[in-house]
Amino acid sequence: MLNFSASEENYLKTIFHLQTKDNNVTTNELAERLHTRPASITDMMKKLKTRKLVNYQPYQGFRLTLEGKKAALNIIRRHRLWEYFLASKLKFNWDEVHEVAEQLEHVSNKKLIDKLDEYLAYPKFDPHGDPIPDTHGKMETSKQISLAELHLNRRARICYVANQSELLLEHLHEKKIKIGALVIVKRKFSYDDSLEIKLDNKPALTISGQLAKNVFVRHG
Amino acid sequence: MLNFSASEENYLKTIFHLQTKDNNVTTNELAERLHTRPASITDMMKKLKTRKLVNYQPYQGFRLTLEGKKAALNIIRRHRLWEYFLASKLKFNWDEVHEVAEQLEHVSNKKLIDKLDEYLAYPKFDPHGDPIPDTHGKMETSKQISLAELHLNRRARICYVANQSELLLEHLHEKKIKIGALVIVKRKFSYDDSLEIKLDNKPALTISGQLAKNVFVRHG
DNA sequence: AAATAAATTTAGACAAACCTAAAAAATAAC
DNA sequence: GTTATTTTTTAGGTTTGTCTAAATTTATTT
Ligand SMILES: [Mn+2]
Ligand SMILES: [Mn+2]
Ligand SMILES: [Mn+2]
Ligand SMILES: [Mn+2]
Numbered sequence: 001m002l003n004f005s006a007s008e009e010n011y012l013k014t015i016f017h018l019q020t021k022d023n024n025v026t027t028n029e030l031a032e033r034l035h036t037r038p039a040s041i042t043d044m045m046k047k048l049k050t051r052k053l054v055n056y057q058p059y060q061g062f063r064l065t066l067e068g069k070k071a072a073l074n075i076i077r078r079h080r081l082w083e084y085f086l087a088s089k090l091k092f093n094w095d096e097v098h099e100v101a102e103q104l105e106h107v108s109n110k111k112l113i114d115k116l117d118e119y120l121a122y123p124k125f126d127p128h129g130d131p132i133p134d135t136h137g138k139m140e141t142s143k144q145i146s147l148a149e150l151h152l153n154r155r156a157r158i159c160y161v162a163n164q165s166e167l168l169l170e171h172l173h174e175k176k177i178k179i180g181a182l183v184i185v186k187r188k189f190s191y192d193d194s195l196e197i198k199l200d201n202k203p204a205l206t207i208s209g210q211l212a213k214n215v216f217v218r219h220g
Numbered sequence: 221m222l223n224f225s226a227s228e229e230n231y232l233k234t235i236f237h238l239q240t241k242d243n244n245v246t247t248n249e250l251a252e253r254l255h256t257r258p259a260s261i262t263d264m265m266k267k268l269k270t271r272k273l274v275n276y277q278p279y280q281g282f283r284l285t286l287e288g289k290k291a292a293l294n295i296i297r298r299h300r301l302w303e304y305f306l307a308s309k310l311k312f313n314w315d316e317v318h319e320v321a322e323q324l325e326h327v328s329n330k331k332l333i334d335k336l337d338e339y340l341a342y343p344k345f346d347p348h349g350d351p352i353p354d355t356h357g358k359m360e361t362s363k364q365i366s367l368a369e370l371h372l373n374r375r376a377r378i379c380y381v382a383n384q385s386e387l388l389l390e391h392l393h394e395k396k397i398k399i400g401a402l403v404i405v406k407r408k409f410s411y412d413d414s415l416e417i418k419l420d421n422k423p424a425l426t427i428s429g430q431l432a433k434n435v436f437v438r439h440g
Numbered sequence: 441a442a443a444t445a446a447a448t449t450t451a452g453a454c455a456a457a458c459c460t461a462a463a464a465a466a467t468a469a470c
Numbered sequence: 471g472t473t474a475t476t477t478t479t480t481a482g483g484t485t486t487g488t489c490t491a492a493a494t495t496t497a498t499t500t
Contacts, residue, residue, distance in 0.1 A: 005486075039488085043487075107320070107324055116310060278478075447495080447496070451492080460481105
């Protein structure tokens with residue numbers, strides 16, 4: 001595994017998070033996410049291309065090569081292991097760990113990370129409910145469950161919406177419920193199966209049992 | 221506490237280690253220690269001077285201001301706490317921790333370090349026997365003892381030589397025993413009070429009881 | 441299909457932290 | 471007290487990663 005600068009690592013990691021099966025990442029998208037200017041993205045893409053970490057053709061966007069993906073998973077592994085350490089050992093709140101892990105993830109020493117993993121007893125998920133890649137880049141693809149099935153106080157992420165009718169999508173928009181949001185079920189009312197949930201740590205809101213059955217999450 | 225770049229932190233820390241009560245640090249000395257060129261040192265001293273972290277007059281060498289010393293102690297605190305963590309929690313060997321701590325020390329987040337300190341139960345010495353500064357920069361000034369008094373297998377550092385006769389100094393030179401070296405007593409022979417010691421983890425050597433009584437160390 | 445707008449790339453600069461080679465100052469040797 | 475040596479500084483470059491402004495390409499409107 002080669003060595004990357006902190007900047008290169010942040011680019012690789014962020015491209016990984018933005019790219020999907022069928023869509024390349026665009027220059028503006030990445031610039032916004034990294035709080036830099038589009039010109040800087042182009043500069044770095046040229047560099048990462050010569051290092052064979054991204055596939056990139058001018059004006060066509062870019063995506064990680066296999067090499068690039070391996071590197072990104074390694075950085076994500078470090079980030080999430082440190083987040084787990086901060087929460088479980090140092091008693092940080094789960095919403096304070098990200099900022100610190102952003103720095104710790106760039107300390108590159110394989111033995112350090114593997115020993116940390118061992119010390120933490122090989123955790124499978126970070127404090128946000130995101131899966132932690134192992135040494136080989138493999139990670140849990142926790143099965144999807146509906147919000148109705150999610151246990152109380154377990155963090156999960158919204159990943160899918162079933163039965164995507166106009167009305168349902170509109171309703172989700174109203175309630176500001178989005179794919180990728182962090183969700184915690186705080187109370188369950190068996191009277192009508194309604195739920196009190198928290199989204200991205202914002203004030204609680206109540207949703208109907210019907211809605212809960214159509215919103216799917218991963219890891220709870 | 222202001223924010224420093226990793227480079228600035230390395231300069232500050234190293235000046236702290238090199239400066240003594242009466243001697244300023246010289247350009248060449250620092251360049252050699254940091255594996256850079258003298259010209260780079262001059263560049264950085266100008267910069268640190270404008271930031272009021274060092275006192276520096278061209279050609280006169282330099283030393284830390286009070287501000288600079290405070291900053292340096294903070295970096296040393298981080299370095300040694302991480303070394304302690306790596307050795308005590310992650311089961312690194314004591315001679316592997318320094319390299320990793322060189323990277324971790326630059327992660328600057330006060331809460332992280334204070335929580336780490338708490339988690340480690342406020343250790344007073346790092347795995348090399350060097351004292352760990354507390355939040356205010358205070359640290360143990362472990363009392364000096366002679367090598368003859370040092371317990372078996374306890375790490376200590378040579379800090380002083382009593383009765384500095386020509387012969388003694390020459391003898392120390394022969395045996396390559398230097399101030400600052402890490403020393404561990406591996407065996408004690410009561411027959412003649414001679415000791416078998418290890419210096420800086422190199423092959424063991426034997427020294428006489430007379431020599432041991434005149435070489436002083438801190439922390440065992 | 442032309443015109444307009446948006447996205448992206450290029451050109452040219454800049455700061456941080458290095459470097460080499462030359463000049464200047466301080467020390468040491470005659 | 472000159473001369474020679476060592477130390478330090480200055481001058482001028484380089485690399486990495488950023489930026490702004492202008493040019494170019496692609497996408498969207500009419
Ligand atoms: Mn995170
Ligand atoms: Mn992150
Ligand atoms: Mn160390
Ligand atoms: Mn140490």
